[in-house]
Amino acid sequence: MKKSQNDTAMLIKQLHALAQNLWWSWNPRAQAIFESLSPLIWESSNHNPVGVLEQFSETELSAHLGDKDFLRRLIPVLEDFETYMKKHPQRRPGEGLVAYFCAEFGIHECLPFYSGGLGVLAGDHLKSASDLGLPLIGIGLFYRQGYFQQHIDPAGNQQESYPTTDPSAIPVELVKASTGKPLLGSVTIGTSMVYFQAWRVSVGRCQLYLLDTDVAENADHFRGLTALAYGGDMNTRIRQEIILGIGGVRFIRALGLRPTVFHMNEGHAAFLTLELLREQLLKGSAKPDAERAVREKCIFTTHTPVPAGHDRFPGHDRFPADLIEFTLRPYVEGMKISVPDLMEYGTMPNTQNKIEFTMTVLGLKLSRAANAVSRKHGEISRLMWKDLLVVKESSVPARARPAGQDGIGYVTNGVHVPSWTGPTCWEFWERHNSHKWKEHFSDERFWQHVSRPEIVTDEELWALRYELRRELIEFVRSRARQQHAFGGVSGEEALFHLLSFDALTIGYARRFAPYKRAPLIFSDLSRAQLLFNDLQRPIQIIYAGKAHPRDGEGKDYLRRIIEATRQHPFFGKVIFLENYDIHVARRLVSGCDVWLNTPRRPLEASGTSGQKTAINGGLHLSILDGWWDEAYNGKNGWAIGGKSDENATPEEVDRRDAGSLYDALANDVIPLFYERDKNGIPRKWIARMRTAMRTIIPRYNTHRMVAEYAEKMYFPAVPPRSKQSEKKVSAR
Numbered sequence: 184m185k186k187s188q189n190d191t192a193m194l195i196k197q198l199h200a201l202a203q204n205l206w207w208s209w210n211p212r213a214q215a216i217f218e219s220l221s222p223l224i225w226e227s228s229n230h231n232p233v234g235v236l237e238q239f240s241e242t243e244l245s246a247h248l249g250d251k252d253f254l255r256r257l258i259p260v261l262e263d264f265e266t267y268m269k270k271h272p273q274r275r276p277g278e279g280l281v282a283y284f285c286a287e288f289g290i291h292e293c294l295p296f297y298s299g300g301l302g303v304l305a306g307d308h309l310k311s312a313s314d315l316g317l318p319l320i321g322i323g324l325f326y327r328q329g330y331f332q333q334h335i336d337p338a339g340n341q342q343e344s345y346p347t348t349d350p351s352a353i354p355v356e357l358v359k360a361s362t363g364k365p366l367l368g369s370v371t372i373g374t375s376m377v378y379f380q381a382w383r384v385s386v387g388r389c390q391l392y393l394l395d396t397d398v399a400e401n402a403d404h405f406r407g408l409t410a411l412a413y414g415g416d417m418n419t420r421i422r423q424e425i426i427l428g429i430g431g432v433r434f435i436r437a438l439g440l441r442p443t444v445f446h447m448n449e450g451h452a453a454f455l456t457l458e459l460l461r462e463q464l465l466k467g468s469a470k471p472d473a474e475r476a477v478r479e480k481c482i483f484t485t486h487t488p489v490p491a492g493h494d495r496f497p498g499h500d501r502f503p504a505d506l507i508e509f510t511l512r513p514y515v516e517g518m519k520i521s522v523p524d525l526m527e528y529g530t531m532p533n534t535q536n537k538i539e540f541t542m543t544v545l546g547l548k549l550s551r552a553a554n555a556v557s558r559k560h561g562e563i564s565r566l567m568w569k570d571l572l573v574v575k576e577s578s579v580p581a582r583a584r585p586a587g588q589d590g591i592g593y594v595t596n597g598v599h600v601p602s603w604t605g606p607t608c609w610e611f612w613e614r615h616n617s618h619k620w621k622e623h624f625s626d627e628r629f630w631q632h633v634s635r636p637e638i639v640t641d642e643e644l645w646a647l648r649y650e651l652r653r654e655l656i657e658f659v660r661s662r663a664r665q666q667h668a669f670g671g672v673s674g675e676e677a678l679f680h681l682l683s684f685d686a687l688t689i690g691y692a693r694r695f696a697p698y699k700r701a702p703l704i705f706s707d708l709s710r711a712q713l714l715f716n717d718l719q720r721p722i723q724i725i726y727a728g729k730a731h732p733r734d735g736e737g738k739d740y741l742r743r744i745i746e747a748t749r750q751h752p753f754f755g756k757v758i759f760l761e762n763y764d765i766h767v768a769r770r771l772v773s774g775c776d777v778w779l780n781t782p783r784r785p786l787e788a789s790g791t792s793g794q795k796t797a798i799n800g801g802l803h804l805s806i807l808d809g810w811w812d813e814a815y816n817g818k819n820g821w822a823i824g825g826k827s828d829e830n831a832t833p834e835e836v837d838r839r840d841a842g843s844l845y846d847a848l849a850n851d852v853i854p855l856f857y858e859r860d861k862n863g864i865p866r867k868w869i870a871r872m873r874t875a876m877r878t879i880i881p882r883y884n885t886h887r888m889v890a891e892y893a894e895k896m897y898f899p900a901v902p903p904r905s906k907q908s909e910k911k912v913s914a915r
């Protein structure tokens with residue numbers, strides 16, 4: 184009797200520990216436990232286990248734990264979690280701790296600390312680092328009000344709201360000092376001292392620390408400094424970046440950690456180099472030696488393909504000299520660096536323009552290695568920054584140079600595959616052949632094997648597609664009942680008449696940055712109408728995405744989509760889903776047959792959403808830009824437009840790309856989807872799905888990506904691994 188009470192208390196503790204670790208976010212069976220406890224709160228808390236448990240008394244939890252059926256589901260999950268946490272990481276000699284800095288982290292929909300692809304990439308990076316056992320911590324900002332919540336008003340305009348997150352109701356923990364009080368850090372900004380605390384997010388075996396200035400020690404106007412992601416003006420932005428970069432390094436020191444690598448994921452974090460420089464100078468190093476020591480530790484990843492930045496959110500940052508001087512003068516004077524010296528770090532060599540400070544330049548100048556995020560982006564970046572690289576080359580020891588021959592290499596982005604595999608698809612892969620699929624998804628031979636018809640038949644794959652498409656459409660219908668974007672559709676109509684379960688379903692979802700050209704498919708209305716009017720071969724498209732609150736052009740694009748959703752013949756076939764987030768993304772990438780991407784070349788540094796579809800049997804239809812430029816092989820999806828842009832005007836390029844998009848749909852995509860055998864199976868379509876699985880999943884994932892970072896960027900001096908250990912890493 185007594186023992187069983189102890190067991191129950193123990194299990195309750197384990198259940199809370201499970202809820203606190205984001206490991207559950209890529210383990211659907213763990214999520215199912217919490218969902219089953221309270222489907223209502225699970226839904227309303229945006230799938231947040233801590234939110235669910237908060238509503239349960241110990242007595243109620245104990246009652247559940249007396250239920251054999253509940254235990255049968257819970258125990259294996261707890262065991263998996265324990266095994267995972269205890270797994271001994273494989274370390275290579277010379278590996279130290281990596282500190283990974285990013286302005287946003289997208290780990291799960293219940294943690295609103297991201298705006299788009301950059302954050303999702305950072306979240307997936309942490310998950311794979313955890314899976315691979317790489318010693319890595321993340322540093323970011325705690326956006327209490329997130330990015331924003333999007334609603335479409337009856338007139339078709341985007342409205343933003345900023346609900347405040349209660350930290351006690353989400354899986355984060357305040358970092359405390361040994362005194363039991365919050366561990367505080369501080370930074371001088373201008374003439375003020377700004378304090379911050381940090382929230383710890385456990386992502387499997389990795390820890391993420393999110394800095395938060397909402398502490399009583401601060402003057403009121405600093406308490407809200409970290410409230411919003413990419414909100415406020417340039418003054419807010421630079422202060423946030425000072426907290427992230429300089430504050431981040433100080434916080435790491437306060438934790439007693441000494442990372443050997445500082446990875447800046449995009450320019451927002453580049454001020455971290457100044458704090459590392461200060462440490463060296465305070466130790467008495469001369470400036471050139473101090474700079475060398477900083478470079479030895481720093482790695483920079485650029486995500487921005489154009490210096491001028493057509494799209495400034497969340498692209499790279501440039502600050503006017505007087506703002507730099509105002510916010511950083513006391514700080515740099517304390518380390519005996521003059522303001523002109525500081526400006527030098529953020530400006531291109533040999534330019535007269537010393538009035539703007541560019542974060543990317545700072546990051547590049549003070550790191551030993553830099554990379555772009557796809558092969559094509561690598562080419563663009565080397566051109567963009569060539570004046571800088573010439574200078575840099577001479578000051579960097581050869582062995583520490585990045586992968587490319589001339590200064591900026593590339594590590595193509597990927598996605599954390601288990602996170603983008605919905606529960607239905609997860610069970611599908613578990614059933615078919617291998618419960619180990621999630622450990623082998625980086626392995627090409629595994630997909631060679633699994634994608635064969637002897638393992639998974641065409642019929643089974645087709646049934647899976649139907650199941651996933653239905654799940655998506657039912658999700659859309661239930662959401663549509665609550666949103667205004669459907670102009671006049673009643674709840675009942677939405678529930679029964681929006682979208683068709685048999686139609687070719689296209690997805691388009693991402694930030695509404697203008698260069699991504701969301702409304703491209705509507706640029707020639709007569710051609711678009713022809714496509715959407717074909718009753719024999721119906722198509723439909725589901726959109727989602729947020730425009731930055733200050734991005735007028737992005738908002739116009741969004742309005743054009745909303746207008747289309749209300750017009751014949753698009754009504755019911757062109758859908759806009761409000762409030763794009765990681766959850767909506769997961770639904771869309773699993774349910775859509777085709778994933779559409781239409782960036783204006785060469786502005787898509789990588790893009791990742793298309794990589795999320797292959798595991799679910801989706802096919803990619805995209806401009807040959809970013810990752811697709813290197814992944815497309817003619818058989819694993821479709822390309823829009825050619826590779827050469829010559830000197831065409833943007834309008835010409837848009838017109839040509841739109842024409843190519845219509846041609847691809849009319850001549851290739853739609854006919855293939857509707858070419859059925861006597862059993863109604865589209866054999867050739869499914870063959871393409873198999874090719875996509877084989878060629879995309881094993882390469883465009885974050886396990887491969889993080890392993891590549893470790894090898895080329897973090898620990899390049901370590902001799903190449905033996906064949907055997909290489910096999911182990913890729914198999915994990």
Ligand SMILES: *Cc1c(COP(=O)(O)O)cnc(C)c1O
Binds near residue numbers: 299300765768791792
């Ligand atoms: C994957 C993802 C993105 C990235 O989209 P791309 O345009 O393909 O880079 C953006 N937002 C969310 C929520 C995502 O899940």
